[in-house]
Amino acid sequence: MRSGPVDVPSEPTRRGGPVTDVRGERSSGEVAGDGPVLRAEGLRTHFQQGESVVRAVDGVSLEVHPGEIVAIVGESGSGKTATGMSLMRLINRRIIAHQEGRVTLRTRSGEEVDLLAASDRVVRHVRGGEIGMIFQDPMTSLNPVFTIGNQIVEGIREHRSASRHEAREVARDLLRSVGLGEVERLMRVFPHQLSGGMRQRAMIAMALAGRPRLLIADEPTTALDVTVQAQIVRLLQDLAAERGMGVVFITHDLALVSRIADRVCVMYAGQVVEAGAAAEVFARPRHPYTIALAGCIPYGPSGERLNTIPGKPPNLAGEFAGCRFAARCDYAVPACSEAPVALRAVEAGRSARCIRAEEIS
Numbered sequence: 001m002r003s004g005p006v007d008v009p010s011e012p013t014r015r016g017g018p019v020t021d022v023r024g025e026r027s028s029g030e031v032a033g034d035g036p037v038l039r040a041e042g043l044r045t046h047f048q049q050g051e052s053v054v055r056a057v058d059g060v061s062l063e064v065h066p067g068e069i070v071a072i073v074g075e076s077g078s079g080k081t082a083t084g085m086s087l088m089r090l091i092n093r094r095i096i097a098h099q100e101g102r103v104t105l106r107t108r109s110g111e112e113v114d115l116l117a118a119s120d121r122v123v124r125h126v127r128g129g130e131i132g133m134i135f136q137d138p139m140t141s142l143n144p145v146f147t148i149g150n151q152i153v154e155g156i157r158e159h160r161s162a163s164r165h166e167a168r169e170v171a172r173d174l175l176r177s178v179g180l181g182e183v184e185r186l187m188r189v190f191p192h193q194l195s196g197g198m199r200q201r202a203m204i205a206m207a208l209a210g211r212p213r214l215l216i217a218d219e220p221t222t223a224l225d226v227t228v229q230a231q232i233v234r235l236l237q238d239l240a241a242e243r244g245m246g247v248v249f250i251t252h253d254l255a256l257v258s259r260i261a262d263r264v265c266v267m268y269a270g271q272v273v274e275a276g277a278a279a280e281v282f283a284r285p286r287h288p289y290t291i292a293l294a295g296c297i298p299y300g301p302s303g304e305r306l307n308t309i310p311g312k313p314p315n316l317a318g319e320f321a322g323c324r325f326a327a328r329c330d331y332a333v334p335a336c337s338e339a340p341v342a343l344r345a346v347e348a349g350r351s352a353r354c355i356r357a358e359e360i361s
């Protein structure tokens with residue numbers, strides 16, 4: 001593992017020179033050169049659970065470009081959260097039995113940082129700075145004993161050189177940019193004094209404090225009612241577009257994916273089984289699992305699935321001879337259970353992990 005100052009990405013710069021304006025909220029996503037802001041290649045995270053090894057993330061590859069929303073969707077237990085946590089290197093090393101692959105973040109100044117190999121110091125710098133995170137429960141990020149204003153100001157000062165006065169100005173701007181009014185009053189309130197939707201917005205403002213180029217959002221709207229959910233989704237879309245910020249949106253809600261995402265990775269049993277442009281994947285799925293998942297729409301009022309796919313996902317602590325979905329698949333043939341199935345290109349911009357993908361349209 002590398003270590004030392006050479007590992008720390010240099011001070012964030014915008015195209016054309018160093019950052020001089022601490023506020024500069026609108027151009028956080030700009031970077032020298034092109035290419036994805038995040039690229040994961042062959043990511044594996046296996047957990048040690050007693051004597052067993054749980055293959056929660058088992059060879060995931062994905063890319064997120066500036067301004068793009070990439071959804072990771074799948075049933076409960078498919079490895080979505082473990083993937084998101086692995087991308088941020090947030091999983092406690094003590095419970096990891098095995099990890100491999102590359103997660104490359106392209107920083108604001110155009111440097112590439114291999115997040116799995118980087119020192120803890122670099123990862124701490126990147127997290128909250130280049131990468132922001134939001135979760136289903138805002139209280140995961142918000143501290144109940146500090147005011148909203150204090151927390152955002154601290155987040156800003158951790159990642160930018162700003163005086164307290166300047167940071168308070170930026171905090172007010174951030175609160176406005178996530179659609180909150182009465183910002184003077186909000187700066188002084190504690191998280192529990194806000195409604196669920198407002199807390200979610202405040203958490204998004206917190207996540208933006210370091211001007212991230214990438215936002216990882218894990219089920220950020222699941223606990224909200226439908227109207228507030230729609231507002232938060234709209235907000236994330238606007239932020240992605242205005243800031244050129246890449247977003248990884250983790251959800252079990254396929255209907256939501258078709259509304260918010262540019263591209264989608266459908267996960268099953270720790271692997272991506274289909275990936276492509278969201279609108280096209282749902283209009284013409286090429287993997288039987290995506291078809292089955294799409295058949296589960298619509299969801300009930302609190303997000304619960306009204307239909308379920310018959311059968312159960314496999315135990316991720318077991319061995320897999322062939323396709324992991326074969327036992328539940330309407331299209332399965334004997335060959336599906338004989339050898340592992342690779343994710344492969346099945347048409348331009350679309351990949352699927354199915355030997356019969358060409359027959360499915």
Ligand SMILES: Nc1ncnc2c1ncn2[C@@H]1O[C@H](COP(=O)(O)OP(=O)(O)OP(=O)(O)O)[C@@H](O)[C@H]1O
Pocket residue numbers: 047048049054055056074075076077078079080081082083095252316
């Ligand atoms: N700390 C852990 N130790 C052992 N196994 C774990 C751990 N965390 C998750 N797992 C297992 O890894 C697999 C993937 O879990 P993960 O939470 O990533 O799924 P998910 O798709 O996000 O599900 P959900 O939608 O319910 O959050 C599951 O089988 C889960 O039991």
